[in-house]
Amino acid sequence: MGCANSQVSTQQWYMPDEAAPHTRTWMAFGASERIWGRRRLPEVRRNLVTLAQTIAQYEPVSMLVRPEEYDLAKDLLGASPLILMLLRLEMAVSTVQLSKSL
Numbered sequence: 001m002g003c004a005n006s007q008v009s010t011q012q013w014y015m016p017d018e019a020a021p022h023t024r025t026w027m028a029f030g031a032s033e034r035i036w037g038r039r040r041l042p043e044v045r046r047n048l049v050t051l052a053q054t055i056a057q058y059e060p061v062s063m064l065v066r067p068e069e070y071d072l073a074k075d076l077l078g079a080s081p082l083i084l085m086l087l088r089l090e091m092a093v094s095t096v097q098l099s100k101s102l
Contacts, residue, residue, distance in 0.1 A: 025055050028064040029073045029084075049076045056082055 016022065031044040052061050064087040065073045073084055 022059075024060045024062060025052075026062050026064070027052055027055075029069055030064070030066070045072070045076060049073075049080075052082055053077070053080050056080055 027048070029045070029048060031041060031048060033041050036044045052063055055061050060081075060083070062083045062085055063073065063077075065084050067086050070084065070086055077084070
């Protein structure tokens with residue numbers, strides 16, 4: 001994956017604007033019951049899936065999924081052409097926070 005701006009150094013991480021040309025959308029099936037509550041969580045998960053399926057009509061989508069939610073995400077996505085990738089999201093967030101503090 002390249003940067004949309006060719007003048008940006010390849011030695012640093014760069015986050016282009018959402019409207020910039022790109023080859024894939026990355027999402028996380030990371031809705032939390034702590035944030036959304038037990039009553040709203042199923043609807044939030046369905047909304048994430050609907051959003052991912054809509055984007056997938058136009059470009060590839062990869063969705064990061066906690067191991068314990070993989071089967072649920074797979075069931076909700078059905079035959080969608082999305083790529084599900086197992087990831088311990090809490091570990092990924094910790095790694096990002098750690099690298100920012102170094």
